[in-house]
Amino acid sequence: MTEMLDVYDANRRHIGTADRNVVHAMGLWHKTVHCWLVWNGKLLFQRRSRKLDSNPGKLYTTASGHVSAGESLEDAFRREIAQEIGVKADNPKHLYETVWIGDFTKTDGKPFLDRVFANVYYASYAGELSDFKFTDGEVDSIVAIDLEEFIAFARKPIGSIPALEFDGREIQNITVGGQDFTLVGDEDIYNKYGQKAEQILMGLTKE
Numbered sequence: 001m002t003e004m005l006d007v008y009d010a011n012r013r014h015i016g017t018a019d020r021n022v023v024h025a026m027g028l029w030h031k032t033v034h035c036w037l038v039w040n041g042k043l044l045f046q047r048r049s050r051k052l053d054s055n056p057g058k059l060y061t062t063a064s065g066h067v068s069a070g071e072s073l074e075d076a077f078r079r080e081i082a083q084e085i086g087v088k089a090d091n092p093k094h095l096y097e098t099v100w101i102g103d104f105t106k107t108d109g110k111p112f113l114d115r116v117f118a119n120v121y122y123a124s125y126a127g128e129l130s131d132f133k134f135t136d137g138e139v140d141s142i143v144a145i146d147l148e149e150f151i152a153f154a155r156k157p158i159g160s161i162p163a164l165e166f167d168g169r170e171i172q173n174i175t176v177g178g179q180d181f182t183l184v185g186d187e188d189i190y191n192k193y194g195q196k197a198e199q200i201l202m203g204l205t206k207e
Helices: 019-027 071-087 149-157 187-205
Strands: 006-007 014-021 029-039 043-049 063-066 093-104 112-125 141-146 160-166 171-177
Touching: 014 019, 014 187, 019 112, 019 149, 029 071, 029 187, 043 171, 063 187, 071 112, 071 141, 141 149, 141 171, 141 187, 149 160, 149 187
Parallel strands: 029 112
Antiparallel strands: 006 014, 006 029, 029 043, 029 063, 043 141, 093 112, 141 160, 160 171
């Protein structure tokens, strides 16, 4: 099924729509959402499927994805949360928009050109950890880490910290360390995740 995306120029002016494959083949600017959920004071990470080609089994943003053509950022947040982890979340709060440029060659030799205006959101989740469902094949489980403990760990990622993990069947006590998080190139845990966690904590404190 064709996925159509709104495309923009480098100054964020809307210039039309294009098929997702065309967007990445030509390096057209488009928008994504990065969705964070907080549950009972814990920041929720998804564990990427161990069957994926890139970063299998690693922890990543609760949910994320492209913004479809004509779709609002908030609706994209709700859709990605529902698709990837099977729950409903409302009242998303916008943290910021950032620019991402990342190019690589796919395994078939074709270029993948990424030009993104990435919008970061968070929301509180009032349900249960056992509510989450993983049916799209991209996510194995949800991992809950105390928000303040994670911030401290991200600043100095030595050793490991406790967490809860739900894989669709049972909730287990686990520990996670720096090697468990999705990082690309020269990224580090604090810059990729810790700063967002700090902003989320600040936003929750003001609510």
